[in-house]
Amino acid sequence: MPIPLFNSIASWLLKKRYHQIELFLKYPAEVQEEVLHQLLEIAEDTEIGRTYGFETVVNYETFRERLPITSYEEIEPMIERTRKGEQNVFWPTSIKWFAKSSGTTNAKSKFIPVSSEALEDCHYKSGKDLLCLYLNNNEDSQLFTGKSLRLGGSKELYKDNDSFFGDLSAILIDNMPLWAEFSSTPSNKVSLMSEWESKLKAIIHESTQENVTSLAGVPSWMLVLLNNVLQDAGKDNLFQVWENLEVYFHGGVSFVPYKEQYQNLLPRKNFKYYEIYNASEGFFAIQDRNNANDLLLMLDYGIFYEFIPMDTYNTPEQKAIPLWEVELKKNYAIIITTNSGLWRYKIGDTVRFTSTNPYRIRITGRTKHFINVFGEELIIENAEEALKRICAKTGAEIKDYTAAPIFMSGRDKGAHEWIIEFRKAPEDLDYFTEVLDNALKSLNSDYEAKRYNNITLKMPVVHAARENLFYDWLKSKNKLGGQHKIPRLSNKRDYIEELLQINQ
Secondary structure (H helix, E strand, O other), X not given: OOHHXXXXXXXXXXXXXXXXXXXXXXXXXXXXHHHHHHHHHHOOOOHHHHHOOHHHOOOHHHHHHHOOOEOHHHHHHXXXXXXXXXXXXXXXXXXXXXXXXXXXXXXXXXXXXXXXXXXXXXXXXXXHXXXXXXXXXXXXXXXXXXXXXXXXXXXXOEEEOOEEEEOHHHHHHHOOOHHHHHOEEOOHHHHOOOOHHHHHHHHHHHHOOOOEEEEEEOHXXXXXXXXXXXXXXXXXXXXXXXXXXXXXXXOOOOOHXXXXXXXXXXXXXXXXXXXXXXXXXXXXXXXXXXXXXXXEEOOOOOEEEEEEEOOOOOOOOOOOEEHHHOOOOOEEEXXXXXXXXXXXXXXXXXEEEEEEOOEEEEEEEXXXXXXXXXXXXXXXXXXXXXXXXHHHHHXXXXXXXXXXXXXXXXXXXXXXXXXXXXEEOOOOHHHHHHHHHHHHHHHOHXXXXXXXXXXXXXXXXXXXXXXXXXXXXXXXXOOOOOOOOOOOEOOOOHHHHHHHHHOO
16 A cells, blocks of 8 residues: 555544544543443453352442452462463453563563453554544644554563463564554564564664654663664764654653653654553553643543552552542552453552543552652652752763662661662762752652651662663563563662672
8 A cells, every 4th residue: 555545544544533532531430430331241251250240230339349459469370270271261252362571570470361352442442542642633744654663572472272472562563453564663573583682683674774753662672772773873863864753652661761862862842752551451541742741541442440549558448449539649559450351450550640631640650669668658750750850950861770778777777779870970979869869858748757857767879880780680681672671669679689789
């Protein structure tokens, strides 16, 4: 199909979808209630449906009272049975795809079920919606005159008991609809290569031959790729390689520490950045406005949302609430019920609502990735904003970082310990540390209270990491590329002790 014709047809189809999006913008509670009833009706004859009497669940209150909130560990036996071939356990249609997901250093992998409904009605639908929202805001876009450079996971798919597992990105690429494959680079063969460093070279070889108009991938790994593109091409910025680049679709980790580095690589004021929020368990939210710092929660993807206020999370007072009861400026843990058979599942992410008309969110962190050893309640959102301010003040550029507590010992008070790998180091690390401390105080009153007169917490300890410390650490664990992430904050010292040891 000629590119101009493809461009016209695709633009028309995507803009038509916008009218459906307007439906859940206008009637969010009704759309979410309908999603819940559809999920219950579809799964009422499954094992879990019979166990909890889905047939007689008439409203949300009954659903909340009858079904427990679950974690992966609690439903793992059911997932394992399905991986071994048993069906109709938690979802009626055949589950043969499993997105393999794990923590950075955790040897135990999770196998998240992915149904055909989730592929079509969630993951692929979200890809079209992302383009739909972008085109709605940028009617003069020439996106479809070229291709999207996608950077997915670096794992191939593996077969076991007639089921398949691997990175979610590999599952999506393997099942990709024709329209998406036609408009993407590199080829599926290169995208599914398992060895990161060879894959990097192959991506550069293929993609630099194409007219790339958009980028899509995790910021940390995309930055590695783009710097290698420039080095290989001997160019100063990416527009000298792809002159028609107009947007970068990013997600997976916070973009805040990387934005200035991207602006150096892409020095055009009209270049666009669009954030997405997806995971192995589903696709949840999309930036729906140019230059916005929040995301529109997508309500018609076969996912029913609940939220637990973080001030009661994992306490006897914990109670989940539906979307229509959330409040602005509160931190919530997300609970999802999905069209892959996850029922009231703790995904592990935290969000804050910036708007309830429509429902827009900001991702604030992970339920397990924070520091609250001394009552300071430091979350990733605080850390990212503090580092952004410091870099603006000191001229530093940050490549990667992690932080953990220094526990009290005898008369020694506690502190936070940071390892930061700089792309551009500050002139004075002590001054950088002082500015970091002050920024955290201004952003987090609990941290400020614990730092007052060094009563509980001393000044942070900041180490400058050697070059490629985090890259080498991930490589040693066979976790290079794609969806693998550095744990930013931890209540334990496991990560930081390993990194300190290899930083010597």
